[in-house]
Amino acid sequence: MSRRKYGTDYGTPLSDSHVKVDFAKLRQDRLERARAQMKKDGLGALLLFSHYNIRYVTSFRCPLYSRTDPRYFALLPREGAPYLWGVGGHIYTFDDQMPWLKGNIRLAKGAVDWMIRESAAYGGGFIKEVADILAEHGILNEPLGIDGPPTYSILELAEACKKNGITKLADGRSTMQEARKIKTTEEIELLEISAAIAEAAFAEAQEAIRPGISENELAGVLLKKLLCMGAEWVNDLVICFGETTNPNRRAFGDRMLRPGDMGFIDIAGSEFCGYRTCYYRTFTVGRASQEQKELYQAAYEMTYAGMSAVKAGNTTLDVVNKWPGPEHWGWDNEYIAYENKMGHGIGLTQHDTPIIVASIAKASPLVLEENMVIALEVYEGKRGGKQGCKVEEEIVVTKDGYDVLTHWPVKEITECWI
CATH class of the missing domain: 3.40.350.10 (Creatinase/prolidase N-terminal domain)
Structure with a gap:
């Protein structure tokens, strides 16, 4: 779907020469x-x-x-x-x-x-x-x-x-x-600026990812860039590489990156004027292996399958029905597997309405409305496996589908140290 610009140039929203955020x-x-x-x-x-x-x-x-x-x-x-x-x-x-x-x-x-x-x-x-x-x-x-x-x-x-x-x-x-739950034009502008700031941090991370750097040090690289770009606060960073990606540890630690590692970063809760991000991307230390490419392709396809059901008038059930059941990841119930395939509104909170998980959507589906902003995220990595990956997009619900606010390249893994 389209990548619409919501009236800003993504810079500091102050200017005497043209209208920016009102x-x-x-x-x-x-x-x-x-x-x-x-x-x-x-x-x-x-x-x-x-x-x-x-x-x-x-x-x-x-x-x-x-x-x-x-x-x-x-x-x-x-x-x-x-x-x-x-x-x-x-x-x-x-x-x-x-x-x-x-x-x-x-x-x-x-x-x-x-x-x-x-x-x-x-x-x-x-x-x-x-x-x-x-x-x-x-x-x-x-x-x-x-x-x-x-x-x-x-x-x-x-x-x-x-x-x-x-x-x-x-x-x-x-x-x-x-x-x-419904975002105004100005709110969407601020969410897009927040996403643009996160992309600047991803670029810094891409340059920094190499053998020997630790997840902790990488967190410092990201935080410095986010704050220098105008983020007020960063609620959370998920930085997982190698074995810490399966299952998703949802944190960062002192693990050093090594050649061949695959990992993911979630810039979660970077706030610009209060408006947050939830933005996963996957990276490799060196060229991605065929196995890593296949895992990533599965995550990408599942993410966009869910997105294909997004438009005003559809429901959260339409979205979750595009995703496999918990058995795909080796689990026997939705409550364990929910974070492997989920969506949520995003704005001044990390989890605005709607919450898109199978257990809730099946019991009480919620109608998607125009100008909701939601983040859809999917994890791929089999239970007991040695690695996993994750993809997430932030999108605006439109009458015909969605607009994408997150622009970091997503069709392929971001390969670093090459």
């Missing part, structure tokens, strides 16, 4: 999608703890440490600008940095106390502030959707809400999942 439109479109889903789900507001949902509605980039130890929270009422709570003196720069929040910046007074006792934060005024804002908007008695505090007690939160007059709590996580 961030004002990005923010407005994301808010409209979130509010449309809130209305559909009957919510008066959303209280958000997850960093990717906070970014979706406020554009605030949460510091890395706060992703697992939350110090920042957002409230999205039905109307008006979102509210953002944070800690530390830097929150007093937010008014200038994020004028679209209209001054709705609050100090999360009890957030640090959460490290000692969860109730201290709730009792410290945070939930009372939320209740006061809901009352000002006339929505205190309407359902409040919550995406769930990741590391703290939901029971403490529910009790604090009740004490402050918030009596109707609802699931906000699924609301945000639905809002995020």
Whole structure:
């Protein structure tokens, strides 16, 4: 299918000479999608703890440490600008940095106390502030959707809400999942820039792959290039060569590469403006052997077989039906084999809607919609074998099929040190 350019030149999205990524439109479109889903789900507001949902509605980039130890929270009422709570003196720069929040910046007074006792934060005024804002908007008695505090007690939160007059709590996580599943034009542009940054890192890896380099050192090569190119953060790298490819270890270690090795790299979760990659490619140290070429051809064909079922109106079941059963890899159930043939949405999270695995698709197939962005990945390597390979493409669902966002050569193995 086509490789469409979504309006950028893949450079830094700043220029006075031509239109590039329209961030004002990005923010407005994301808010409209979130509010449309809130209305559909009957919510008066959303209280958000997850960093990717906070970014979706406020554009605030949460510091890395706060992703697992939350110090920042957002409230999205039905109307008006979102509210953002944070800690530390830097929150007093937010008014200038994020004028679209209209001054709705609050100090999360009890957030640090959460490290000692969860109730201290709730009792410290945070939930009372939320209740006061809901009352000002006339929505205190309407359902409040919550995406769930990741590391703290939901029971403490529910009790604090009740004490402050918030009596109707609802699931906000699924609301945000639905809002995020269809990508705006600007989101697709950012996903494509993120993929382009990953390709620059693949090029560095291609030059570095040779006998003696370790997987750890190769990770350093990739990380340096990704960060220098503008990636905010890299959630994960999978770098496996030789025997670590079968089964897929999904990590990297101190193994040194040797002549004849086949391996794969997944640049997983390299973030540009929050938008991620999930991007496997396979490499060899030297010329690929015939066996390696055959393994790779099988992985390539299975990946593109799944992609052939992708278009708006088809379902996730149509995709998984293009792939063999778990017995192909020597397993007897889908739960073990799922990561050998899967797909998932990608955006501000690594696994957006839809999740495309056989066990879920057969039980509850999901209709593919235009402008979903999904990553499809297939592994080939028989159980008990000595090597394996993997192929992955990121694609945009269109009414007639798909557009490919990932452009690193895929029809053949990338041969290095030749």
